[in-house]
Amino acid sequence: MLDIYERHYEAIYQYILFLTTNPAIVDDFVQETFIRFYHTKQIQNEKVLLIRIARNLVYDHFRRKRLLKWLPLAKIDYKDEAPLPEELLLRSQEVQELYKALAKIKMNYREVIVLRSIEELSVKEVAHYLELSEVQVKNYTAQGLKVLRNIIGREADV
Incomplete structure:
Protein backbone atom coordinates (compact mmCIF):
# COMPACT_ATOMS: atom_id res chain seq x y z
CA MET A 1 0.00 0.00 0.00
CA LEU A 2 2.91 2.35 0.65
CA ASP A 3 3.93 2.13 -3.01
CA ILE A 4 0.45 3.39 -4.03
CA TYR A 5 0.90 6.38 -1.74
CA GLU A 6 4.37 7.11 -3.09
CA ARG A 7 3.26 6.71 -6.71
CA HIS A 8 0.24 9.00 -6.48
CA TYR A 9 0.90 11.42 -3.62
CA GLU A 10 2.24 14.28 -5.75
CA ALA A 11 -0.53 14.06 -8.36
CA ILE A 12 -3.29 13.96 -5.73
CA TYR A 13 -1.67 16.79 -3.77
CA GLN A 14 -1.45 18.98 -6.89
CA TYR A 15 -5.01 18.14 -7.95
CA ILE A 16 -6.45 19.09 -4.56
CA LEU A 17 -4.33 22.24 -4.42
CA PHE A 18 -5.65 23.31 -7.83
CA LEU A 19 -9.23 22.74 -6.72
CA THR A 20 -8.96 24.46 -3.35
CA THR A 21 -6.19 27.04 -3.88
CA ASN A 22 -5.61 26.76 -0.15
CA PRO A 23 -2.35 25.03 0.83
CA ALA A 24 -3.41 25.03 4.49
CA ILE A 25 -6.13 22.42 3.91
CA VAL A 26 -4.52 20.32 1.19
CA ASP A 27 -2.67 17.95 3.52
CA ASP A 28 -5.88 17.07 5.36
CA PHE A 29 -7.66 16.30 2.10
CA VAL A 30 -4.74 14.22 0.82
CA GLN A 31 -4.65 12.24 4.04
CA GLU A 32 -8.40 11.66 4.00
CA THR A 33 -8.24 10.66 0.32
CA PHE A 34 -5.71 7.92 0.99
CA ILE A 35 -7.54 6.75 4.14
CA ARG A 36 -10.77 6.34 2.18
CA PHE A 37 -8.88 4.68 -0.65
CA TYR A 38 -7.36 2.09 1.69
CA ILE A 51 -9.01 11.38 -8.04
CA ARG A 52 -12.71 10.62 -7.54
CA ILE A 53 -12.30 10.42 -3.78
CA ALA A 54 -10.29 13.67 -3.69
CA ARG A 55 -12.80 15.43 -5.93
CA ASN A 56 -15.74 14.35 -3.79
CA LEU A 57 -14.01 15.43 -0.59
CA VAL A 58 -13.27 18.89 -1.99
CA TYR A 59 -16.77 19.32 -3.44
CA ASP A 60 -18.38 18.21 -0.18
CA HIS A 61 -16.23 20.68 1.72
CA PHE A 62 -17.19 23.56 -0.57
CA ARG A 63 -20.85 22.59 -0.56
CA ARG A 64 -20.84 22.73 3.21
CA LYS A 65 -18.98 26.02 3.30
CA ARG A 66 -20.68 27.40 0.18
CA LEU A 67 -17.30 28.55 -1.05
CA LEU A 68 -16.40 27.98 -4.65
CA LYS A 69 -13.01 29.38 -5.36
CA TRP A 70 -10.97 28.29 -8.29
CA LEU A 71 -7.44 27.89 -9.12
CA PRO A 72 -4.64 29.65 -10.76
CA LEU A 73 -3.90 27.83 -13.98
CA ALA A 74 -0.25 27.15 -13.44
CA LYS A 75 1.39 23.88 -12.52
CA ILE A 76 3.53 24.29 -9.46
CA ASP A 77 7.05 23.41 -10.39
CA TYR A 78 9.53 22.94 -7.60
CA LYS A 79 12.69 23.61 -9.57
CA ASP A 80 15.83 24.98 -7.97
CA GLU A 81 16.15 27.81 -10.47
CA ALA A 82 14.49 31.00 -9.27
CA PRO A 83 12.67 33.19 -11.81
CA LEU A 84 13.55 36.84 -12.15
CA PRO A 85 11.35 39.33 -10.24
CA GLU A 86 9.92 40.66 -13.52
CA GLU A 87 8.93 37.14 -14.55
CA LEU A 88 7.24 36.58 -11.20
CA LEU A 89 5.27 39.81 -11.51
CA LEU A 90 4.16 39.02 -15.07
CA ARG A 91 3.16 35.45 -14.12
CA SER A 92 1.30 36.73 -11.09
CA GLN A 93 -0.73 39.17 -13.18
CA GLU A 94 -1.52 36.51 -15.77
CA VAL A 95 -2.55 34.04 -13.09
CA GLN A 96 -4.83 36.62 -11.47
CA GLU A 97 -6.53 37.35 -14.80
CA LEU A 98 -6.97 33.66 -15.47
CA TYR A 99 -8.24 33.05 -11.94
CA LYS A 100 -10.90 35.77 -12.32
CA ALA A 101 -11.94 34.44 -15.72
CA LEU A 102 -12.16 30.85 -14.48
CA ALA A 103 -14.39 31.95 -11.62
CA LYS A 104 -16.89 33.15 -14.23
CA ILE A 105 -17.29 29.91 -16.18
CA LYS A 106 -19.41 26.85 -15.41
CA MET A 107 -18.06 24.33 -12.93
CA ASN A 108 -18.03 21.43 -15.42
CA TYR A 109 -15.98 23.53 -17.86
CA ARG A 110 -13.51 24.50 -15.13
CA GLU A 111 -12.84 20.98 -14.02
CA VAL A 112 -12.31 19.66 -17.55
CA ILE A 113 -10.00 22.58 -18.36
CA VAL A 114 -8.00 21.94 -15.19
CA LEU A 115 -7.58 18.25 -15.92
CA ARG A 116 -6.85 18.72 -19.63
CA SER A 117 -4.71 21.87 -19.53
CA ILE A 118 -3.00 21.77 -16.15
CA GLU A 119 -2.84 18.09 -15.34
CA GLU A 120 -2.29 17.36 -19.05
CA LEU A 121 -4.53 14.30 -19.03
CA SER A 122 -5.87 12.80 -22.23
CA VAL A 123 -9.51 13.09 -23.24
CA LYS A 124 -9.95 9.40 -22.47
CA GLU A 125 -8.45 9.77 -18.98
CA VAL A 126 -10.59 12.82 -18.13
CA ALA A 127 -13.70 11.03 -19.37
CA HIS A 128 -12.87 8.06 -17.21
CA TYR A 129 -12.06 10.15 -14.10
CA LEU A 130 -15.16 12.32 -14.34
CA GLU A 131 -17.47 9.58 -15.64
CA LEU A 132 -18.26 11.52 -18.82
CA SER A 133 -18.18 10.47 -22.43
CA GLU A 134 -15.18 11.47 -24.51
CA VAL A 135 -17.50 13.62 -26.64
CA GLN A 136 -18.63 15.49 -23.52
CA VAL A 137 -15.03 16.09 -22.46
CA LYS A 138 -14.16 17.45 -25.91
CA ASN A 139 -17.27 19.65 -25.95
CA TYR A 140 -16.71 20.97 -22.42
CA THR A 141 -13.08 21.71 -23.24
CA ALA A 142 -13.90 23.56 -26.45
CA GLN A 143 -16.85 25.46 -24.97
CA GLY A 144 -14.98 26.28 -21.77
CA LEU A 145 -11.92 27.58 -23.60
CA LYS A 146 -14.12 29.64 -25.91
CA VAL A 147 -15.93 31.23 -22.96
CA LEU A 148 -12.61 31.77 -21.19
CA ARG A 149 -11.10 33.49 -24.24
CA ASN A 150 -14.17 35.74 -24.56
CA ILE A 151 -14.01 36.73 -20.91
CA ILE A 152 -10.29 37.45 -21.04
CA GLY A 153 -10.75 39.35 -24.33
CA ARG A 154 -13.54 41.51 -22.90
CA GLU A 155 -11.51 42.30 -19.80
CA ALA A 156 -8.48 43.22 -21.93
CA ASP A 157 -10.60 45.69 -23.91
CA VAL A 158 -11.70 47.54 -20.78
Whole structure:
Protein backbone atom coordinates (compact mmCIF):
# COMPACT_ATOMS: atom_id res chain seq x y z
CA MET A 1 0.00 0.00 0.00
CA LEU A 2 2.91 2.35 0.65
CA ASP A 3 3.93 2.13 -3.01
CA ILE A 4 0.45 3.39 -4.03
CA TYR A 5 0.90 6.38 -1.74
CA GLU A 6 4.37 7.11 -3.09
CA ARG A 7 3.26 6.71 -6.71
CA HIS A 8 0.24 9.00 -6.48
CA TYR A 9 0.90 11.42 -3.62
CA GLU A 10 2.24 14.28 -5.75
CA ALA A 11 -0.53 14.06 -8.36
CA ILE A 12 -3.29 13.96 -5.73
CA TYR A 13 -1.67 16.79 -3.77
CA GLN A 14 -1.45 18.98 -6.89
CA TYR A 15 -5.01 18.14 -7.95
CA ILE A 16 -6.45 19.09 -4.56
CA LEU A 17 -4.33 22.24 -4.42
CA PHE A 18 -5.65 23.31 -7.83
CA LEU A 19 -9.23 22.74 -6.72
CA THR A 20 -8.96 24.46 -3.35
CA THR A 21 -6.19 27.04 -3.88
CA ASN A 22 -5.61 26.76 -0.15
CA PRO A 23 -2.35 25.03 0.83
CA ALA A 24 -3.41 25.03 4.49
CA ILE A 25 -6.13 22.42 3.91
CA VAL A 26 -4.52 20.32 1.19
CA ASP A 27 -2.67 17.95 3.52
CA ASP A 28 -5.88 17.07 5.36
CA PHE A 29 -7.66 16.30 2.10
CA VAL A 30 -4.74 14.22 0.82
CA GLN A 31 -4.65 12.24 4.04
CA GLU A 32 -8.40 11.66 4.00
CA THR A 33 -8.24 10.66 0.32
CA PHE A 34 -5.71 7.92 0.99
CA ILE A 35 -7.54 6.75 4.14
CA ARG A 36 -10.77 6.34 2.18
CA PHE A 37 -8.88 4.68 -0.65
CA TYR A 38 -7.36 2.09 1.69
CA HIS A 39 -10.83 1.28 3.07
CA THR A 40 -12.19 0.63 -0.42
CA LYS A 41 -12.76 -3.02 -1.22
CA GLN A 42 -12.91 -2.88 -5.02
CA ILE A 43 -9.92 -1.26 -6.68
CA GLN A 44 -9.69 -1.49 -10.46
CA ASN A 45 -7.73 1.64 -11.31
CA GLU A 46 -6.12 3.22 -8.27
CA LYS A 47 -5.46 6.66 -9.78
CA VAL A 48 -9.03 6.99 -11.03
CA LEU A 49 -10.38 6.08 -7.62
CA LEU A 50 -7.99 8.45 -5.82
CA ILE A 51 -9.01 11.38 -8.04
CA ARG A 52 -12.71 10.62 -7.54
CA ILE A 53 -12.30 10.42 -3.78
CA ALA A 54 -10.29 13.67 -3.69
CA ARG A 55 -12.80 15.43 -5.93
CA ASN A 56 -15.74 14.35 -3.79
CA LEU A 57 -14.01 15.43 -0.59
CA VAL A 58 -13.27 18.89 -1.99
CA TYR A 59 -16.77 19.32 -3.44
CA ASP A 60 -18.38 18.21 -0.18
CA HIS A 61 -16.23 20.68 1.72
CA PHE A 62 -17.19 23.56 -0.57
CA ARG A 63 -20.85 22.59 -0.56
CA ARG A 64 -20.84 22.73 3.21
CA LYS A 65 -18.98 26.02 3.30
CA ARG A 66 -20.68 27.40 0.18
CA LEU A 67 -17.30 28.55 -1.05
CA LEU A 68 -16.40 27.98 -4.65
CA LYS A 69 -13.01 29.38 -5.36
CA TRP A 70 -10.97 28.29 -8.29
CA LEU A 71 -7.44 27.89 -9.12
CA PRO A 72 -4.64 29.65 -10.76
CA LEU A 73 -3.90 27.83 -13.98
CA ALA A 74 -0.25 27.15 -13.44
CA LYS A 75 1.39 23.88 -12.52
CA ILE A 76 3.53 24.29 -9.46
CA ASP A 77 7.05 23.41 -10.39
CA TYR A 78 9.53 22.94 -7.60
CA LYS A 79 12.69 23.61 -9.57
CA ASP A 80 15.83 24.98 -7.97
CA GLU A 81 16.15 27.81 -10.47
CA ALA A 82 14.49 31.00 -9.27
CA PRO A 83 12.67 33.19 -11.81
CA LEU A 84 13.55 36.84 -12.15
CA PRO A 85 11.35 39.33 -10.24
CA GLU A 86 9.92 40.66 -13.52
CA GLU A 87 8.93 37.14 -14.55
CA LEU A 88 7.24 36.58 -11.20
CA LEU A 89 5.27 39.81 -11.51
CA LEU A 90 4.16 39.02 -15.07
CA ARG A 91 3.16 35.45 -14.12
CA SER A 92 1.30 36.73 -11.09
CA GLN A 93 -0.73 39.17 -13.18
CA GLU A 94 -1.52 36.51 -15.77
CA VAL A 95 -2.55 34.04 -13.09
CA GLN A 96 -4.83 36.62 -11.47
CA GLU A 97 -6.53 37.35 -14.80
CA LEU A 98 -6.97 33.66 -15.47
CA TYR A 99 -8.24 33.05 -11.94
CA LYS A 100 -10.90 35.77 -12.32
CA ALA A 101 -11.94 34.44 -15.72
CA LEU A 102 -12.16 30.85 -14.48
CA ALA A 103 -14.39 31.95 -11.62
CA LYS A 104 -16.89 33.15 -14.23
CA ILE A 105 -17.29 29.91 -16.18
CA LYS A 106 -19.41 26.85 -15.41
CA MET A 107 -18.06 24.33 -12.93
CA ASN A 108 -18.03 21.43 -15.42
CA TYR A 109 -15.98 23.53 -17.86
CA ARG A 110 -13.51 24.50 -15.13
CA GLU A 111 -12.84 20.98 -14.02
CA VAL A 112 -12.31 19.66 -17.55
CA ILE A 113 -10.00 22.58 -18.36
CA VAL A 114 -8.00 21.94 -15.19
CA LEU A 115 -7.58 18.25 -15.92
CA ARG A 116 -6.85 18.72 -19.63
CA SER A 117 -4.71 21.87 -19.53
CA ILE A 118 -3.00 21.77 -16.15
CA GLU A 119 -2.84 18.09 -15.34
CA GLU A 120 -2.29 17.36 -19.05
CA LEU A 121 -4.53 14.30 -19.03
CA SER A 122 -5.87 12.80 -22.23
CA VAL A 123 -9.51 13.09 -23.24
CA LYS A 124 -9.95 9.40 -22.47
CA GLU A 125 -8.45 9.77 -18.98
CA VAL A 126 -10.59 12.82 -18.13
CA ALA A 127 -13.70 11.03 -19.37
CA HIS A 128 -12.87 8.06 -17.21
CA TYR A 129 -12.06 10.15 -14.10
CA LEU A 130 -15.16 12.32 -14.34
CA GLU A 131 -17.47 9.58 -15.64
CA LEU A 132 -18.26 11.52 -18.82
CA SER A 133 -18.18 10.47 -22.43
CA GLU A 134 -15.18 11.47 -24.51
CA VAL A 135 -17.50 13.62 -26.64
CA GLN A 136 -18.63 15.49 -23.52
CA VAL A 137 -15.03 16.09 -22.46
CA LYS A 138 -14.16 17.45 -25.91
CA ASN A 139 -17.27 19.65 -25.95
CA TYR A 140 -16.71 20.97 -22.42
CA THR A 141 -13.08 21.71 -23.24
CA ALA A 142 -13.90 23.56 -26.45
CA GLN A 143 -16.85 25.46 -24.97
CA GLY A 144 -14.98 26.28 -21.77
CA LEU A 145 -11.92 27.58 -23.60
CA LYS A 146 -14.12 29.64 -25.91
CA VAL A 147 -15.93 31.23 -22.96
CA LEU A 148 -12.61 31.77 -21.19
CA ARG A 149 -11.10 33.49 -24.24
CA ASN A 150 -14.17 35.74 -24.56
CA ILE A 151 -14.01 36.73 -20.91
CA ILE A 152 -10.29 37.45 -21.04
CA GLY A 153 -10.75 39.35 -24.33
CA ARG A 154 -13.54 41.51 -22.90
CA GLU A 155 -11.51 42.30 -19.80
CA ALA A 156 -8.48 43.22 -21.93
CA ASP A 157 -10.60 45.69 -23.91
CA VAL A 158 -11.70 47.54 -20.78
